[in-house]
Amino acid sequence: MTIHIKNGTLIDPPGLRESNSDVYIEGNLVVGVGRKPSGFKASQTIDASGHWIMPGLVDSQARLREPGHTHKANIASETDAAVRNGITSLCIPPDTLPVIDNSAVVDLIHHQNAKAGNQCHIYTIGALSRALEGGELSNMASLKASGCIAFSNAGRPFVNNLIQRRAMDYAAGQKMLVIIQPRDNELYAHGCAHESAVSTRLGLPAIPEAAETAALAKDIELVAQTGARTHFGQLSCARSVDMIRQAKSNGLPITADCAMHQLFLTDHDIGEFDTNKLTIPPLRSQYDRQALREGVADGTIDSICSDHQPHETDAKLRPFPSAEPGISALDTLLPLALRLVEENLLSLPEVIARLSINPARILGLPAGQIAAGELADVIIVDPDSNWLCSGKDFASRGKNTAFEGWDFSGRVVRTLVAGQVVYQI
Amino acid sequence: MTTNIQLDENGKLQHFLSIEGLNQQILIEILDTAASFTSVTDRLVKKVPILRGKTVANLFFEASTRTRSTFELAEQRLSADILSLNLDTSATAKGESLLDTIRNLEAMQIDMFVIRHKDSGSAHFFAQHVRPGVSVLNAGDGQHEHPTQAMLDMYTIRHHKQDFSKLRVAIVGDIMHSRVARSQIHALNLLNTAEVRVIAPKTLLPVETASLGVQLYDDLEQGLQDVDVVIMLRLQKERMRGALLPSEKEYFNQFGLTQERLSRAKPDAIVMHPGPANRGVEIESSVMDGSQSVILQQVGFGISVRMAIMSMIVGQSGRIAGE
Numbered sequence: 001m002t003i004h005i006k007n008g009t010l011i012d013p014p015g016l017r018e019s020n021s022d023v024y025i026e027g028n029l030v031v032g033v034g035r036k037p038s039g040f041k042a043s044q045t046i047d048a049s050g051h052w053i054m055p056g057l058v059d060s061q062a063r064l065r066e067p068g069h070t071h072k073a074n075i076a077s078e079t080d081a082a083v084r085n086g087i088t089s090l091c092i093p094p095d096t097l098p099v100i101d102n103s104a105v106v107d108l109i110h111h112q113n114a115k116a117g118n119q120c121h122i123y124t125i126g127a128l129s130r131a132l133e134g135g136e137l138s139n140m141a142s143l144k145a146s147g148c149i150a151f152s153n154a155g156r157p158f159v160n161n162l163i164q165r166r167a168m169d170y171a172a173g174q175k176m177l178v179i180i181q182p183r184d185n186e187l188y189a190h191g192c193a194h195e196s197a198v199s200t201r202l203g204l205p206a207i208p209e210a211a212e213t214a215a216l217a218k219d220i221e222l223v224a225q226t227g228a229r230t231h232f233g234q235l236s237c238a239r240s241v242d243m244i245r246q247a248k249s250n251g252l253p254i255t256a257d258c259a260m261h262q263l264f265l266t267d268h269d270i271g272e273f274d275t276n277k278l279t280i281p282p283l284r285s286q287y288d289r290q291a292l293r294e295g296v297a298d299g300t301i302d303s304i305c306s307d308h309q310p311h312e313t314d315a316k317l318r319p320f321p322s323a324e325p326g327i328s329a330l331d332t333l334l335p336l337a338l339r340l341v342e343e344n345l346l347s348l349p350e351v352i353a354r355l356s357i358n359p360a361r362i363l364g365l366p367a368g369q370i371a372a373g374e375l376a377d378v379i380i381v382d383p384d385s386n387w388l389c390s391g392k393d394f395a396s397r398g399k400n401t402a403f404e405g406w407d408f409s410g411r412v413v414r415t416l417v418a419g420q421v422v423y424q425i
Numbered sequence: 426m427t428t429n430i431q432l433d434e435n436g437k438l439q440h441f442l443s444i445e446g447l448n449q450q451i452l453i454e455i456l457d458t459a460a461s462f463t464s465v466t467d468r469l470v471k472k473v474p475i476l477r478g479k480t481v482a483n484l485f486f487e488a489s490t491r492t493r494s495t496f497e498l499a500e501q502r503l504s505a506d507i508l509s510l511n512l513d514t515s516a517t518a519k520g521e522s523l524l525d526t527i528r529n530l531e532a533m534q535i536d537m538f539v540i541r542h543k544d545s546g547s548a549h550f551f552a553q554h555v556r557p558g559v560s561v562l563n564a565g566d567g568q569h570e571h572p573t574q575a576m577l578d579m580y581t582i583r584h585h586k587q588d589f590s591k592l593r594v595a596i597v598g599d600i601m602h603s604r605v606a607r608s609q610i611h612a613l614n615l616l617n618t619a620e621v622r623v624i625a626p627k628t629l630l631p632v633e634t635a636s637l638g639v640q641l642y643d644d645l646e647q648g649l650q651d652v653d654v655v656i657m658l659r660l661q662k663e664r665m666r667g668a669l670l671p672s673e674k675e676y677f678n679q680f681g682l683t684q685e686r687l688s689r690a691k692p693d694a695i696v697m698h699p700g701p702a703n704r705g706v707e708i709e710s711s712v713m714d715g716s717q718s719v720i721l722q723q724v725g726f727g728i729s730v731r732m733a734i735m736s737m738i739v740g741q742s743g744r745i746a747g748e
Contacts, residue, residue, distance in 0.1 A: 273546030
């Protein structure tokens with residue numbers, strides 16, 4: 001199978017350029033960009049006039065709910081939702097049930113993805129500790145051999161700092177990336193909203209900034225101590241951005257991301273106990289949101305993830321403190337990214353870089369760029385398609401959006417994964 | 426959210442969930458209506474037929490003595506049929522969701538729910554999910570609001586002091602965990618109180634409390650200077666365990682209301698407490714039983730105030746009464 005995508009505007013994140021270039025695909029690879037490779041004959045031609053040609057998006061944190069929570073969503077439903085929304089690589093954190101702490105679970109996930117047609121690449125993040133309980137190390141070498149791309153404790157606490165230090169040391173010895181959601185469990189204290197005038201007024205158990213930053217300070221020290229290459233996920237505080245900036249300038253092997261919703265929403269959006277705005281880490285202040293945006297703009301925050309957490313309806317139909325946290329976010333990842341361009345935070349190739357080549361490089365994935373010899377994960381986007389966001393229309397099984405009623409422009413019209421068209425309008 | 430589900434399209438009360446979101450006019454109407462009911466409670470036959478044929482369900486997911494009993498008395502004096510459930514140990518403990526509890530009770534043709542629940546926002550949640558025409562009254566939701574308590578406190582203050590715009594009011598104690606304090610602060614501000622003070626140790630004061638429209642004090646004696654009303658809050662014993670305070674004794678030494686400290690307030694200042702009080706922890710017995718204490722009056726006024734709120738919901742929505 002050979003495909004010629006013509007007449008589109010190519011968004012090239014590594015080069016941070018836009019150009020009118022055709023793309024040539026043969027088998028599962030891109031074989032040429034701009035110039036037709038000699039002897040290339042297209043068996044299919046795609047006219048992308050007026051559309052953008054982009055690398056498929058790489059989402060470094062998305063929960064597909066399988067295994068263990070398939071009443072919320074499953075691999076088939078969420079990979080389908082991903083490719084409909086231009087996401088061609090998904091990284092699953094280890095807090096499935098059972099936990100990704102042994103090869104059987106990794107195999108099960110890939111088996112389920114194959115059963116669903118391998119529409120989307122799935123990468124597993126292994127547990128740093130057995131059962132994520134923070135007490136003993138997981139079998140990292142076997143997990144790596146079975147395909148895990150990194151290790152994380154999925155935001156759950158270690159029994160003590162010594163065990164965390166050893167887990168990071170051991171992962172570093174395996175030449176593996178460590179992913180940390182900095183979190184001090186005691187300072188979280190079962191809170192459900194950012195500690196602010198809003199939590200005070202609504203009487204909601206509060207989560208102070210230090211619940212993230214105190215943990216982050218310790219985690220950064222452990223990076224300095226162990227040399228473990230570490231990625232900090234889903235940061236929410238202005239002070240965290242400062243700390244990452246400082247640590248990077250000190251030369252530590254650190255990268256960071258934040259969830260897309262943190263760049264748009266604040267604690268004020270909770271309104272009168274809107275459970276669709278219940279997230280962990282919580283929606284923070286306007287000041288934090290601005291600092292996160294600045295961090296994304298200056299590269300302190302390397303990438304943006306969806307932090308997709310689909311839920312069944314009942315999970316949110318509870319009083320605020322008892323509802324389950326998280327946002328169904330695959331359907332809004334790209335349109336929100338395009339808003340960042342509209343709002344002049346970054347150019348289009350710069351934003352797409354933070355959703356493709358940057359996370360791909362951090363995680364070591366064969367994705368994120370359209371160039372000869374690269375895997376042909378390509379999406380075509382109609383920038384002028386306007387739509388009204390409504391959870392009920394989501395491709396994801398989780399209808400729990402925090403962006404109900406938002407006007408978006410930009411829609412995926414075609415998605416290719418490894419040279420195969422897996423979605424088209 | 427911009428819509429206020431407490432008020433109907435004509436600005437009349439349809440649910441009573443929080444003082445925040447109400448206006449001065451409604452608060453004053455509640456106080457005036459409560460005054461008219463005070464005569465009912467003093468009559469030999471203490472009943473009026475306002476809620477005759479209507480069923481009120483009292484759902485207490487948390488323990489309560491005085492709020493629950495004064496609600497029940499208020500309902501009886503309005504001639505309602507009453508279903509009181511202590512759900513602390515009932516279906517919810519078996520895993521039934523709150524929404525299912527609502528649906529099941531609705532099937533029993535309940536017209537009005539009185540709810541107390543540990544989660545902040547639970548009364549709003551109930552109100553968002555009941556059928557149109559069914560009303561919800563908040564009898565305390567988590568650490569959010571306890572609006573009927575605040576209204577009976579306002580009634581008590583007005584009974585003794587009349588004009589709020591000339592008053593200095595001090596609220597003393599565990600603001601952090603107090604739904605009563607939040608409701609009182611909103612109510613006092615809506616009624617144009619000259620100055621609302623909050624006096625508390627830093628560990629019992631939530632962040633940015635001043636944004637609610639109060640002056641902050643960490644010294645009881647300074648905070649009591651020239652106030653007209655002192656409202657003491659209950660100090661839960663479990664606060665010692667979370668390391669919020671070192672000991673009851675140290676708390677009493679710094680924040681306990683004694684006769685001597687009360688002398689800094691105006692000579693005719695009144696002392697209030699939403700109950701249940703811990704003698705010797707937040708308040709000295711001689712103050713609690715002293716001439717300036719109006720604590721027992723508060724309880725009595727609670728019946729009239731709750732009657733007023735329920736009858737306003739019924740009468741003015743026209744839904745229950747009009748059937």
